Structures are given as structure tokens and as C-alpha cells.
Amino acid sequence: xxxxxxxxxxxxxSTESSSPPGSxxxxxxxxxxxxxxxxxxxxxxxxWEGQILEVNxxxxxxxxxxxxxxxxxRLEDIDTPEHAADIPNRMNEIKRKRHHxxxxxxxRKDGASIPVEVSAKLLTYxxxxxxxxxxxxxxxxxxxxxxLADSEWRFRSAFESSFLGTALVSPxxxxxxxxxxxxxxxxxxxxxxxxxxxETVTFPADVELSREILRELVEGxxxxxxxxxxxxxxxxxxxxxxVSVALTRDSGGNPGYFIAQIHNINERxxxxxxxxxxxxxxxxxxxxxxxxxxxAGVAHEINNPLTIIQGNIEFLRDYLSQMESPxxxxxxxxxxxxxxxRIATIVNGLxxxxxxxxxxxxxxxxxxxxxxxxxxxGNIYLKSGIDLKFEMKSSYPFVKGSVGKIQQIxxxxxxxxxxxxxxxxxxxxxxxxxxxxxxxxxxxxxDNGCGIELRFMEKVFDAFYTTKPPxxxxxxxxxxxxxxxxxxNAKIELDSQPGLGTxxxxxxxxxxxxxxxxxxxxxxxxxxxRGRALVVDDETSIREILxxxxxxxxxxxxxxxxxxxxxxxxxxxxxxxxxxxxxxxKMGGDKLLLAIKSLKSPSPKLIVITGGILSEYTREQRxxxxxxxxxxxxxxxxxxxxxxxITLPLEK
Numbered sequence: 277x278x279x280x281x282x283x284x285x286x287x288x289x290s291t292e293s294s295s296p297p298g299s300x301x302x303x304x305x306x307x308x309x310x311x312x313x314x315x316x317x318x319x320x321x322x323x324w325e326g327q328i329l330e331v332n333x334x335x336x337x338x339x340x341x342x343x344x345x346x347x348x349x350r351l352e353d354i355d356t357p358e359h360a361a362d363i364p365n366r367m368n369e370i371k372r373k374r375h376h377x378x379x380x381x382x383x384r385k386d387g388a389s390i391p392v393e394v395s396a397k398l399l400t401y402x403x404x405x406x407x408x409x410x411x412x413x414x415x416x417x418x419x420x421x422x423x424l425a426d427s428e429w430r431f432r433s434a435f436e437s438s439f440l441g442t443a444l445v446s447p448x449x450x451x452x453x454x455x456x457x458x459x460x461x462x463x464x465x466x467x468x469x470x471x472x473x474x475e476t477v478t479f480p481a482d483v484e485l486s487r488e489i490l491r492e493l494v495e496g497x498x499x500x501x502x503x504x505x506x507x508x509x510x511x512x513x514x515x516x517x518x519v520s521v522a523l524t525r526d527s528g529g530n531p532g533y534f535i536a537q538i539h540n541i542n543e544r545x546x547x548x549x550x551x552x553x554x555x556x557x558x559x560x561x562x563x564x565x566x567x568x569x570x571x572a573g574v575a576h577e578i579n580n581p582l583t584i585i586q587g588n589i590e591f592l593r594d595y596l597s598q599m600e601s602p603x604x605x606x607x608x609x610x611x612x613x614x615x616x617x618r619i620a621t622i623v624n625g626l627x628x629x630x631x632x633x634x635x636x637x638x639x640x641x642x643x644x645x646x647x648x649x650x651x652x653x654g655n656i657y658l659k660s661g662i663d664l665k666f667e668m669k670s671s672y673p674f675v676k677g678s679v680g681k682i683q684q685i686x687x688x689x690x691x692x693x694x695x696x697x698x699x700x701x702x703x704x705x706x707x708x709x710x711x712x713x714x715x716x717x718x719x720x721x722x723d724n725g726c727g728i729e730l731r732f733m734e735k736v737f738d739a740f741y742t743t744k745p746p747x748x749x750x751x752x753x754x755x756x757x758x759x760x761x762x763x764x765n766a767k768i769e770l771d772s773q774p775g776l777g778t779x780x781x782x783x784x785x786x787x788x789x790x791x792x793x794x795x796x797x798x799x800x801x802x803x804x805x806r807g808r809a810l811v812v813d814d815e816t817s818i819r820e821i822l823x824x825x826x827x828x829x830x831x832x833x834x835x836x837x838x839x840x841x842x843x844x845x846x847x848x849x850x851x852x853x854x855x856x857x858x859x860x861x862k863m864g865g866d867k868l869l870l871a872i873k874s875l876k877s878p879s880p881k882l883i884v885i886t887g888g889i890l891s892e893y894t895r896e897q898r899x900x901x902x903x904x905x906x907x908x909x910x911x912x913x914x915x916x917x918x919x920x921x922i923t924l925p926l927e928k
Contacts, residue, residue, distance in 0.1 A: 318382070318392065318411040321399075326351035326363060329406065338413060340385035356381040356389050366396070370407055374398040382411065391418045441517070441538035447494060447531040449473050461517070461540050463510035479506035479514045493523040494531055504541070516545040579887030579911035580815055582620055586912045587821030589613050620912050637764060639787035640682065642717055643673040646708060649686045657690070662697055662704040664690075670710040675717050675784035677764045688757050689721040689780050696725025696778060716786055722779040728772040736770065805922060807852030808832040812842040812868065813885070814860045818911075822855055822885075825918050839863025843871050851880040853922060858886050858897065866893070866900035873904050883907040883921055 312319055313333040321330035331346045339346070339354060352360040359380045369376040375397050382390045392411040399406045435442050441458030443451055454469045462469070462477055475483050482505040489501045500522040506514040518539040524532035593609055596602035650666050657664045690706060697704030707722045728736060737758045761768045765785055772778040809831045811822040816837075823833045831853065836842035840862040846854070854872060858865035865884060873879050884905045893901070901908070907921035 316413070318413070320351075320409045320411070322351060322407055322409070324367060324405065324407070326367075328354075335411075338384070338390065339382060345385075354382050356383050367407075370396050370398055379414070380411070391415060438537075441540070443469075443474075443534075443536045443538065445474055445534040445536060447523075447533070449475065449490070452533055458538055461515060461538065462507055477508050479508055482506050489521065490534065493521070493534065507538075515540060516542045577887070578619070580818060582616060582912035583887075584815075584817040584821060586613070586616050586620075586914060587818075587824065589616065590915050591821075591824055616912065637676050637678060639674050640677050640679050641673055642670065642675050642677075642682065642710060642719060642784065643668050645679055645682045646686060646710070646719070649683050649690075650708065653687070653690060657694060657706070660694065660698075662694060662706060665705065665707045667707065667709040670712050670717050672712065672786065673710060673717060674787040676787050677766065677784055681760045681764060685757050685760050685782070686721070688754070692754065693721065693723035693725060693778070696723055696727070699726040700724075713783065716783045719782040719784065720779060721782075722777060724777040727774040727776050727778055728770075729774050733770060733772060805829050805831060805852075808834065808850065809853035809855060810834050810836060810842060810845060810849075810851045810880075812836045812839065812854065812856035812860070812865065814838060814857065818857075822918070825915050826853070826855070826922070828915070829919060829922060831922075839865060839868035839871075842868055843875075846872055846880075847875060853881050853883065855883045855885060855918075858884060858893065858901070864897070866897040869900050869904035879904075881906045881922075883909065885909045885911060885913065887911040 309332075315332065316334055318335040318338055319330075319332040320328055320335060322328050327350055328346055331343060335341075335346060336343055341349075346354075351363055355363065362380075366376060366378060369378075375395075377393070377395050379391070379393050382392055384390060391414040393414050394409050394411045396407050396409040399408050435453075435455050438455060439457055441461045442455045443458055444453040446452055451469050451472050451474065454466055456466070459466055459469060464477070469477070474486065478486055485503065486505060489498075489503060492498045493501065500520065502518065502520045504516065504518050506516055509515050518541050519536055520539075521534055521536040523534050526532055589609060589612060593606065596605050596609065599605075646666060647668075650664060654664050686708075693706045694704075697706070705724050707720075709720050709722075711718045711720070737754050758768060761782060767783045769781045769783075770778070771781070809826045811819050811826070811833055812835075813819050813822070814837050819835045819837070823835065826833050834845055834849065834851075836845055838860045839856070842854070842856065843863065845851075854868075856865040856868055869882055869884075872882065882905050884901055884907070886908075887910070907924065909917055909921055
């Protein structure tokens, strides 16, 4: 076989083109081996024994040999050992197929190896068979493949080990792949999720938002998106998540798949909800505080005219009683007095509800507290179609507690009962009853409302837990009730049946008779007194009412419209009794009490009357009342109440 350098052709054929006539002007004379030497591929010609017969320039340059050096080598000399062992098999394949493509690895003169892809073909020349092999350097391709494999490995590692849920989703919305974090988040296995449409596990209210975002990604309106959505857990609960999603595209710009990272934010949402609830409760508490202040002020302003009306009714009754036939007039007067008492009960209820809460525990009358509460809200519930019944079965209703706390507990329980009844279509009834136990007094609040399911009962006292619809409740009512009950060393129990109703049972510690004695002391109205009384109030009509009541007892009465005037009278006269208001111009009643105590020894019996509540006064005012006053009356008061305070022994 002649070398190309001698003949210009492997098979020694003429280089004349076989182009059709007329094309000679376009023919270019090029030596075939010049073309072979211009390629970057390695070209070898060898016989069946593997002896190299011819090579091109690229073979020399890539392998680092001269042409003469290569022509003295065999195939096993330029193949790496592991591939050289496979040469016989490759020769057989070439003989059998006449063409064979395979991967191998050539060894450079310096010992470095080069991965190649070889296309070997059988050629015949002068009745002899040769093999021409074209080897393409695969270094760049192998490196690219290795980099791609490394990249895929890193992606897979990050995909599987990420604490964030990760999902690959087709443009049609089906899960292509999901990681274990996402599976754990939703309670499904990977097998269950792959192939499932994302809407199947999306909270229904969030489906449309997800659709819109994916649609904008496909249309190219946005490149990526971050949003909050809820998924449906396998157990039926919902999981709040923060989703970051982007769309991959192929080289032609066509959608490939969505890749989404899903962060579980359930705990954050719970904290946000709690903060929101607390904020709402603080606003609500602030409103209640302002309402309480308003109620206390209104009570004070209403109680003064009520005192006047009450006093005049009693005087008018005395006057009518002296007439021969006052029957109808007395009946009308009785109705008017009932109206006054009703107003007074409501105002006093508001005044009690407005009282700031304290930890002070005393002997309190449970029947009176519940009665005042029922009087306050009874008509409201009646107009809502709810019958409110109060049965006082306890023979001794004095318990250790706080008036304000017990009233707040009762109001909360009544409110819950009202909400439960409104969920039913039948008429509602709330029953409040007391009864005696061995060392306690039982308060029971029952309703015939919708009841509470067993699975919810253990959670109803948890803060922020509510079965009411959004906007209906804060989830703090029963939590506050339990806290108030425990602060008085009392106990609360719950019993409920769905569809039948709910009963709350509270057990209060019974107060000893000694503790309650002061609340039960009776005084005889027939007892007469002697001496002089000073009436101090800035309202003329109230002074007139007080004068009339006290003169009935046989007392001489002087009046003063403020504390300063009263102090001048006390310094020049002797008084057995001083009846004074607290809030007055020039000098208030509290300063008057202290001044009298310092001037007179022994001092007269000092009695305080007020239309407000003790807790709305300053600390100095409260201390003056506690240390100096021998009696205390809330406006409006009756003749009987004033007479009782006047005739009681001097001890406070």
C-alpha cells in the first residue's frame, strides 16, 4: 500500500472529479490527505494484527508522537491496558459487521490517557483488508458529562436532604417528584404524591390563587413567585406554608417543569393568630375599661336623681297615708317605686361590672351577685327568646370570693350559653341555680343549646381556642373564666352533650358565719336616736331628703353644701352624726373626714354616702374612708338603709 504522501490517495485513485460535463469551471483540485490532515479527529489505518500503517496530523499532535514513531507502534501500544485487552473482540466485531463504533481510551506518549469514541470501518485495497479508524477526543464531552452528573448529584442531594419541602410539578399541575420533607409535611408517602395533581392536596380556598400564579409563570408575566397557601394534610387538617416557585424552560423556551420550595409556617401562623387575638383582646379590654369608666360616671350621675326620686316617693307615701282613701294613688306610687328600684338595680349592676378587678377575697353574697347580674341582662335575653331562670336553693349563700370576678364569670357563662342556644332552632332556656354542699356552695349554669362535642371538651378552657365562626369570639372567654375561678380557690367542671346542652358547675368555698356576720346584721327601725346631725352634699334636693329621713329619727339637722362649710359648722357646733358625700367642690368628703377626726375627740359618727364606687377614688380618698367612716351607703338609698346605719353600734 502506498502512503498518501506518494500517491495522494489511500486507494491510489485519480483525483479527477467525476463531475458531470460543464462543471469543470467549479472543480477545486485538493489532495485527499490534505483534507484528512485538516480534521481534529484522530485517523488511523491498521491491519488485522493491529500494526499502524498510516496516521493523520491530529493523531500525532494529540498523542505527542511523531508520524514515524506512531508507524512503528501497534494498537495495544496506544490503548490503555484495560482497553487494549479488548482489541481482539473489537476486531471480530469489525470483521462481522464491517463497521463498529465503540468507546476506548488512548495513551499519550507522556502517559496521560485520552477518552475517545472510535468509528472503525473495513476497507479493501489490492485484495488486502485494512481498517480505518476515526477517533474523536471525548475529553470535553466526558468532562461535561461528569460535571452534569455532579450537578445532578448535588441537586438530588439538596433535593432530598433539604428541610424545606421541595416538589417538581409538570406544566399540567402533576407532581413529578417530591422530597421526604414535603411528604412528612402532608403525611403522604412519595408513592402517593407522585402523579397526583397539586390541587388534590391544596386547601380549597387557596386553589384559585395557586392556579393564577402558575398561569402567570407559564405566560412569562413573572419569573418567580412567593406566596402563602394552605395544603390539606392526610389527616384532614390544613398546613400553612410559604411557597417559592419558578418555572424551568428548555433551550427553545418551552415550559419544562415547576420547581417549588415549601416552608411550613404553621407555628408562625399560630403565633400571628395569638398576637392578633391578644391585640384584639387588648383593644376589647381598653373598650371595656372606657365603658367601665363611663358606666361608673353615669352611675354616679344617675344615682343622685334616683336618691331624690326615692326620697320623695317615701315622703309622698307618708303624706298619702294620712288621707282617707289614697288607695289608687298609693298603688301608682308603688309602681313608680318599683321602677326606681329597677333602675337602681341596673345602675348598681353596671357599677359593679365597672369595678376594677383585685385579688382581694372576702365574704360575698352569691345570691345578691347573681341576682344583680340577672337583673342587668335578663330583659336582653328575654327579647332574644331566651328564658333566664334563677333558682336560689342555697340556704347560706355567703362564699369566699370577689364580687367583680364572680359577676364577670357569670356574664361570660351566660354569653356562651346564649351563643349556643342561638345555633339551635328551638326556644332556649338558661337555668342558674345554687345549692349547698358539705363545705361549699354550688353554682350551676345550664343551657339547652347545641352542646359541645367530646373531642372539643378538653380544649374549651385553652386560650384562643374557639368553636365559634371567625369574628364571633376571641377564644379567651372560658380561659378567663377558669383563671378567675382558680384565683378564688374555687373549682369549675363541664358537662355537655351534643344537641342537648351544656352545664358548668362551680364550687365556691363557703364563708364562715363570723365572716358574713357584718353583712347580715339587722337593725330595728323603731329604735329612736337623739342629738344633732350634719348633712353635707352639694345637691340641695339630696340634703332635703336626708334631713327628712334624719328628722324622722328625732335628730336635729343642719346642712352644708361643701366640706369647707361643714368644717366651719363642726368647729362651732357639737354633732353626734355627720352624713357626707365624697365628691364636692371646695373640700371633698375625704378631707372633711380626716379634719373632723383630728379636731374632735371623740368624733361624731361619720357616715359616707356616694353614687360612685370605692375603686374609682384615689388611694388617699379610699384610705380616708376606711380609716374614718363608721358607715357607708350607696346612692340611691332608702329610709330603711339610712336608719339602719344610723342606729347600728358605733363600731365600723
